[in-house]
Amino acid sequence: MSLLTLGVRDLARSVRFYEQGLGLPRMPSPPEVAFFTLNGTWLGLYGRQAMAEEADVADDGGGFAGFTIAHNVHSEQEVDQVLAQAEAAGATMVKPGHRAHWGGYLGYFSDPDGFLWEVAHNPEFWVGPEDN
Structure with a gap:
C-alpha cells in the first residue's frame, strides 16, 4: 500500500488536525487535496463528497466503516x-x-x-x- 486517502467533510479542518495537531509532515499538493508523509506510506485527505462522486458511491456516512x-x-x-x-x-x-x-x-x-x-x-x- 502506498497511499491511504480519507474522504473528509472539511478539508481545512482536517489539514489543521493532521498537520498542526498531530504534527504530520505535509507534502506540497494542489489545493483540493493534502498529502502527508507517514512511515513508509502517505496519507491523503480529499473532500468526502468529491471522493464519493469520483467513485460513484453514496455519501451517506452511516455507521462504522469496518476498519481502523x-x-x-x-x-x-x-x-x-x-x-x-x-x-x-x-x-x-x-x-x-x-x-x-x-x-x-x-x-x-x-x-x-x-x-x-x-x-x-x-x-x-x-x-x-x-x-x-
Missing part, C-alpha cells in the same frame, strides 16, 4: 502521549490507553471526521525503519 487506522509506537508512555496529543488537537477520545488481552497496550481516538485510530505498543511488532 493503526499507529504503533515504542512504549506505553508514547501511546498515552499520542492519545493526549490527538485529543488536544480536537480528536474524540474513544477508549483511553489500557492493557490489551494480547499483552500490549493500546487506546483509540476518532479524528474530526470520525475515522477511528488505534494507537498501540506491541513489544513484538516492528514499528519503523529505525528498528531495523
Whole structure:
C-alpha cells in the first residue's frame, strides 16, 4: 500500500488536525487535496463528497466503516502521549490507553471526521525503519 486517502467533510479542518495537531509532515499538493508523509506510506485527505462522486458511491456516512487506522509506537508512555496529543488537537477520545488481552497496550481516538485510530505498543511488532 502506498497511499491511504480519507474522504473528509472539511478539508481545512482536517489539514489543521493532521498537520498542526498531530504534527504530520505535509507534502506540497494542489489545493483540493493534502498529502502527508507517514512511515513508509502517505496519507491523503480529499473532500468526502468529491471522493464519493469520483467513485460513484453514496455519501451517506452511516455507521462504522469496518476498519481502523493503526499507529504503533515504542512504549506505553508514547501511546498515552499520542492519545493526549490527538485529543488536544480536537480528536474524540474513544477508549483511553489500557492493557490489551494480547499483552500490549493500546487506546483509540476518532479524528474530526470520525475515522477511528488505534494507537498501540506491541513489544513484538516492528514499528519503523529505525528498528531495523
